[in-house]
Amino acid sequence: MNIKLVVVGKVKEKYFRDGISEYEKRLSRFCKFKIVQVSDEKAPESLSEAEMDEVKQKEGERILSKIGDKEFVFALAILGKQFSSEEFAAKIKDLTTYGHSDITFVIGGSLGLSDAVMKRANDTISFGRFTLPHQLMRLVFCEQIYRAFMINNGSPYHK
Numbered sequence: 001m002n003i004k005l006v007v008v009g010k011v012k013e014k015y016f017r018d019g020i021s022e023y024e025k026r027l028s029r030f031c032k033f034k035i036v037q038v039s040d041e042k043a044p045e046s047l048s049e050a051e052m053d054e055v056k057q058k059e060g061e062r063i064l065s066k067i068g069d070k071e072f073v074f075a076l077a078i079l080g081k082q083f084s085s086e087e088f089a090a091k092i093k094d095l096t097t098y099g100h101s102d103i104t105f106v107i108g109g110s111l112g113l114s115d116a117v118m119k120r121a122n123d124t125i126s127f128g129r130f131t132l133p134h135q136l137m138r139l140v141f142c143e144q145i146y147r148a149f150m151i152n153n154g155s156p157y158h159k
């Protein structure tokens, strides 16, 4: 199975990068896992609504250029669907059972995801109504993907 995480911008802090690398390593025994990074747009505090939409739209075009037609896409969004870890693991299992071997997750930049990306998404995932910084979200979500594989593998890790 191919799991792809499409993300916006670099991870600046080394401690996040180290954590992400650790989960990339752990995931390699379960799937082909890759993180595809697209560049972010400058987004100063003072942007108007229209300028913010433009930033999201540009980043969105870059994100969409990394997604193939056959990929099953989840958008990570605050107002998305909430899953328990077990429900998420079951969802991954179901998708593979029904022939989806390319699963892609998208994490937005500092202003979030464009409407076009949300429209392309086949499903959404929310970690609740808290706003998490996108760099931290990357690490937290890598751990949840790993947890899902461990659950599907019958491992006691998730307790």
Ligand SMILES: C[S@@+](CC[C@H](N)C(=O)[O-])C[C@H]1O[C@@H](n2cnc3c(N)ncnc32)[C@H](O)[C@@H]1O
Residues within 6 Å of the ligand: 075, 076, 077, 078, 079, 080, 106, 107, 108, 109, 110, 111, 112, 113, 125, 126, 127, 128, 129, 130, 131, 132, 133, 134, 137
């Ligand atoms: C800093 S947040 C963007 C905040 C932006 N105001 C919004 O509403 O999307 C950056 C990205 O992290 C992800 N993210 C942050 N918090 C999240 C949460 N609670 N659940 C799901 N995804 C989240 C989303 O992909 C979001 O686009």
